Amino acid sequence: MEGGAYTAQPKTGLTGAISSLIFMTSSPWQMQKAAPTRELAEAALAKIQTRFFSSLDANDMIYQFDASRDYNPAPHLAAIKAPLFAINSADDQVNPPELGIMETEIKKVPKGRYILLPITDLTTGHGTHSNPAIWGSYLQELLALTEKETTASNKPAHK
Incomplete structure (x- = not known):
């Protein structure tokens, strides 16, 4: 979006990246323990998304995901x-x-x-x-x- 020179974070793209982060970096067991009902799970998800939206940059996320694609030590x-x-x-x-x-x-x-x-x-x-x-x-x-x-x-x- 705008060649990466955006004035506001591209919410749709960042939402997708955040979803991947939450899914890949969390523990299903811990998430179930912390939020065993749909209502609690949705509230927990909203809280995590808000935290990520306030601290992440879309360009940084693109760089990080791209850097990990062919990393092989x-x-x-x-x-x-x-x-x-x-x-x-x-x-x-x-x-x-x-x-x-x-x-x-x-x-x-x-x-x-x-x-x-x-x-x-x-x-x-x-x-x-x-x-x-x-x-x-x-x-x-x-x-x-x-x-x-x-x-x-x-x-x-x-x-």
Whole structure:
């Protein structure tokens, strides 16, 4: 619309993008628990849509969706030398664990480890990545491992 130089957000297009975001990044189980009736679900949806409409830009959404279309880190995974933890939640619809992609690809990372978090009352689908209370202990473990490796590699060699 207007070559991306709009004065107001293109509501129809942004509505479609928001619908995709809500569908792909939420957890059906958590949504059902939070809004078990049609009335509650519609009110929750309206609230989420309002929040997204107030914070998203259509051009940014187009860029983000386009950038993810051909993103493929697989050819470069073997070059990663640092310890790497790939953490995913079992209720993630963006990166569905049932496809088995991560189990295969993490083997290319010399110091890689895949951690699949089970669905719990705390997981929220793809949004689980924003909740360090769930995966923070793994971050602490990774940082300790990285520090240990850094310390070991900085010790002078004995002659």
